[in-house]
Amino acid sequence: MNISFFLILVGLVVGMVWRVKAGDVSKKFWTIMGDMCFKSLLPLVVSIEVSSMNLNEWWLFAYGAAFVFILYFIGFTLTRDKYLASLLATAEGGTLGFMFYNSIRVEPLSRFFLIDMLGNGGALFSFIYWRISGIFKFWEFTVKNRLMLALWTGLALNILASTGIEILHLRGLPYIADISWSIGLVITLLISVIVGTEVKLRLSRKIFFSKFFWTFWGIRLAGMSVSMALRLPFALTILFILPPSFLLPVIYTDQQNKEKEHAANFIAACLPITFLIFVAMKTIY
Numbered sequence: 001m002n003i004s005f006f007l008i009l010v011g012l013v014v015g016m017v018w019r020v021k022a023g024d025v026s027k028k029f030w031t032i033m034g035d036m037c038f039k040s041l042l043p044l045v046v047s048i049e050v051s052s053m054n055l056n057e058w059w060l061f062a063y064g065a066a067f068v069f070i071l072y073f074i075g076f077t078l079t080r081d082k083y084l085a086s087l088l089a090t091a092e093g094g095t096l097g098f099m100f101y102n103s104i105r106v107e108p109l110s111r112f113f114l115i116d117m118l119g120n121g122g123a124l125f126s127f128i129y130w131r132i133s134g135i136f137k138f139w140e141f142t143v144k145n146r147l148m149l150a151l152w153t154g155l156a157l158n159i160l161a162s163t164g165i166e167i168l169h170l171r172g173l174p175y176i177a178d179i180s181w182s183i184g185l186v187i188t189l190l191i192s193v194i195v196g197t198e199v200k201l202r203l204s205r206k207i208f209f210s211k212f213f214w215t216f217w218g219i220r221l222a223g224m225s226v227s228m229a230l231r232l233p234f235a236l237t238i239l240f241i242l243p244p245s246f247l248l249p250v251i252y253t254d255q256q257n258k259e260k261e262h263a264a265n266f267i268a269a270c271l272p273i274t275f276l277i278f279v280a281m282k283t284i285y
Contacts, residue, residue, distance in 0.1 A: 004103035005282060007189040015196015030197055037190040041183050042098075043150035046113050048180045050154030052171035053110035055162060058155070060111055063236045064119020067091070067223075068128065074219060079212065082131050083259045087266055088216055090128060090245035093120050094147075095191050097238050100278050102188050104285045107234045109184070115235040117147055124245060132251050207262070207269045217273060224277075234285075241277045243270035 018030070068089045075085030091097065093116035101112045126138035142148050154170075161168035171177050207213055224240035226232075244267050252260035 002103065004099075004105070004185060004188050007185060008099050008103055008192045011189045011192020012196040015193040018193070018197055030194060033190055034194050037187055037194070038094075039146050041187050041190075043146050045109065045180050045183050045187065046117075046147055046150040047154040047157070048170045048176060049108065049110040050113060050151055051157040051161070052169045053108060053114075053154075053158060055158060057111065057114065060114045060233060060235075061119035061122070063233055064093075064115040064117075064121070064239070065123045067120060067236060067239050068123035071219070071223070072128070072131075078215065083256075083263070084212055086128050086132055086248060087244045087263060088219060090124055090248060091116075091120060091239040091242040092245050092267075093117075093239060093242060095195055095246065096274065097235075097242050099188050099191050099195075100241070100281075101235060101238050102184050104234070104238075104282065106285055109180075111233050112235040112238075113151060115233055116239065117151060120239060121148075124247065128248075129251055132248075132256075133253055207265050213266070213269060216270075221277075241274055241281065243267045243274050 072085045072089035075088035076082060079085060093112075097116055098112065102109070121141065122138060125141035126136060129135055129137045157168040157170065166172065171180060220240045224237055227237040227240060244263065246267065248267070249260045249264045252263070
């Protein structure tokens with residue numbers, strides 16, 4: 001058991017126990033911790049890793065975008081339902097995906113940021129957001145989001161470094177790689193606790209035993225198998241084992257409460273399957 005995997009287990013347990021006993025003060029505390037994690041620590045790691053990535057890999061974001069568009073097309077073809085298709089086509093990469101990827105880590109973190117943040121996230125905030133709510137959020141996502149600003153900053157430093165200023169490759173500076181790794185562990189623990197505090201396993205028997213639920217996992221596992229067989233980037237393989245994005249229920253409008261409730265319960269029902277597949281994957285990598 002590596003240290004990242006251990007932190008995930010500890011964090012989830014602490015978070016779920018904390019949620020049961022949570023009061024207003026502790027909820028506020030974890031809100032502050034969440035802000036520190038996603039608005040400060042994670043953007044710092046993104047800038048460090050992307051500043052030193054191989055610039056020839058910038059196009060990897062296309063894998064994340066293709067994940068969304070292809071799965072949405074498959075889902076809509078099968079169901080003729082944009083809500084079910086959106087469940088199939090989105091993946092919770094920003095929290096669970098980062099934890100899992102950082103725990104196994106067979107490839108550079110920069111690949112995960114390109115495929116999940118730029119590819120998967122970009123498609124979520126453009127195409128999926130538009131399909132569900134009728135609103136196009138892509139430009140707001142790419143310009144105002146701190147994680148995306150960190151990615152653009154790292155990419156700009158990387159491009160400037162290609163002109164000969166090696167100091168702009170932040171990860172190559174003394175101790176920076178170790179600092180980035182250490183911050184990654186802290187982020188993994190914080191995300192684990194935060195996810196644990198939010199997990200409400202309202203496992204609906206109707207959802208868990210529904211045809212679409214197991215169609216969802218059949219398609220996802222088939223995609224994961226193809227990704228592994230073709231030796232596609234590991235960040236893409238990780239996306240296939242994740243539940244739908246936690247942001248989906250937020251996207252629904254006030255007139256879509258029934259669909260919103262179904263999405264929240266569907267995500268909760270997916271969590272045990274996700275963790276079982278992740279544990280099995282740990283034995284492979």
